[in-house]
Amino acid sequence: MNEAYTNNLLMIDLSNNTHEILPTSKPLTADFIGGKGFGAKLLFDNLAPDTDPLGPDNLLMFFPGPLTGTMAPAMRGCVVTKSPLTGIFLDSYFGGSLAAEIKYAGYDGIIVKGRAKQPVYLWISDNRVEICDAGHLWGADTLEANRLIKNELDDDSIKIATIGQAGENKILYSLICCEYNRQAGRGGAGAVMGSKNLKAIAVKGSKLVNIHDPGEFKKACQDAVLELEQSPDVEALRVAGTASAIEYANETGLLPHKNYQYGTFARASKIADKGQSKHLWLGSNACMGCPIRCSKIGAVRTGKYKGFVTDIIEYESAALLGSNLDISDIRAVAHLVKLCDLYGMDSMSTGTIIGFAMEACEKGLIEAPGGIDLKFGSIEAAEYLIHAIANLKDPLGKLLSKGVKQAARVIGNHAEDIAVHTKGLESPAWGPRGVSGMALALMTTDRGGCHQRGFPVSYELGGEWNGTPLDPLSPEGKAQMVVALQNYSAGTDTVVKCDFGTFGISEKTYIRMLSAATGRVYSSDIFYITGERIWNVVRLFNLSQGLDISEDMLPRRFVEEPLPDGPAKGHRISKKDMAYMKKEYYKKRGWDENGVPLETTLKRLRIDYARSNQ
Amino acid sequence: MDLFGGYNPRLSRLVILNKKENLYHFPVVCNQCENAYCMNVCPTKAIKRNADGIVVIDPEKCIACGLCADYCPIKVVCLDPETGKAFKCELCQGKPLCIEACPTKALELVRMDNKGKINE
Known part of the structure; x- marks a missing residue:
């Protein structure tokens, strides 16, 4: 049957220098669809409790979704692994065209296990899989490694995932560069790749991604494009990408400034x-096949840092390496982001960590390295x-390479009070003190401090969700909304969608595209059900890896320190509010009071x- | 999609060249060259110019030698990975599918005279 799955998963064992092709099983596609779902299930089934995330037994997986590489707009790929930064589940998403190339090479996913004895890179060209020496690439930054491999293979059309020096050095928040200006950024997937001595994965595919019902699929895709065109949120992204969110966050008092103070x-x-x-900015840029084109590509062409290409400084990076550090020279911020990209280091976590170090130094908790004026506003110190x-x-660089949670513990002396993270993942640039639903979302995200598992802010500030009035400052009625948003997000992360696509494309249209592509019949609530299933499997996985449920909480700053400015001035998320929302949330999830999924929920x-059949 | 029954931009009749970390994008389409090297090098005369001036390939006569793809200066003659036969943009009998598929309506079909002037 013609369908959008390739029905092959490529499994590579770097310890034994072997590879095999496994079938994408029917129960796996039926219960988990793809992307995040595949990752959650395979991680849960294959990782023993307390697996060392930087050891050979961890799996590093790349998944396009069933709709990736087709005409369906705004699709991406994801990396799933156990995070060395948090010790729990990690899924990190990337746009561009690498994920589509994996499909064209004939795979629903690439799974890497083991550890190579020497630095290597993978060269995957359809059925040909080579493990190549990468000794000469070790030490190169993300883009240099990309260029060297393209030269070596004499083909500019190859798509390549690389790590930079940060991944090689196993900085716990290293990223995987998925060329160009696209990264699997969060949670340290680059360090996992580095721990496997894997410098890069180069992919070229000549196969077709087939469609079950091309006529209906085309119609559904056209409707999706129309829905995107009609969305004012998408229009805002088309004009100014996520940079447009900075003024919004500032006006609503959610923009972090000086380490979220x-x-x-x-x-x-x-x-x-x-x-x-x-x-x-000089022009617009799009991920493959995406009509939103939220990227605004350009260059820093004047001033002290001139002479490099930069993509839009998207909201999170601009906030965390900009306002959060009290830096407002956008060319300098672009320079700092570019350094992170080239070293292959998450600009979000890096921004939070530098903000933490600046505050810690100003408060006398750490000493500045010689000759460095480590204080807010110093571009030189950040660099x-x-x-x-x-x-x-x-010593300070080494300490901060472990992430803000571990660094604060080592420093002691109440440094943890100013460490802004959840479960070890540095918080995103959305201070939640004025929006309690966002606070609950941050408390309960499956991968730690993340804003992409449900983003209640717009509903809370809009004053309504699903027809029910909402008070952004009250803890009432937030659990139900957060659970629903998380389920839908996890459910659609199986296809693998870009969050911005969901601003326009309706649930119904996603299901039509998926159904026409795969030839399978889906219920109208498939994304909610699959999302809930994934959310529970990930919870079980996280518990098996030693998640302490007391970590379903906010960093102290948002709990003890009232917001000093903005419309929600004076507000904080009290311990009482946290406890109330958490209790409600566990109940809605069908978990016991300790946050463990109940048997009835799993059933x-x-x-x-699903566990016994695969 | 409509020509091969599935998706892969490597099989598309036009190519988008991305340069300098995606700072520049150049859509490259067949020029239907006046002095068409693909036509000149074809050993079986499978490539001919039709009445509309479009350079077309007869798949019956094509022997999959690949010379046309080798000598196309802008690399827009491609080879079918299964049959090895050459294909190129023949403007889909006057109704290009790429124009129909483009979600942002960035493409249009125009006629140019031999001085490069666009005839409306």
């Missing part, structure tokens, strides 16, 4: 679309720390069934 930044417009369009962390250069979601 404040929620507004007087010079916000300098790092927002206004400053970026003036100093950086120094990026080099020091990526290269493990001095309802057929998780036992």
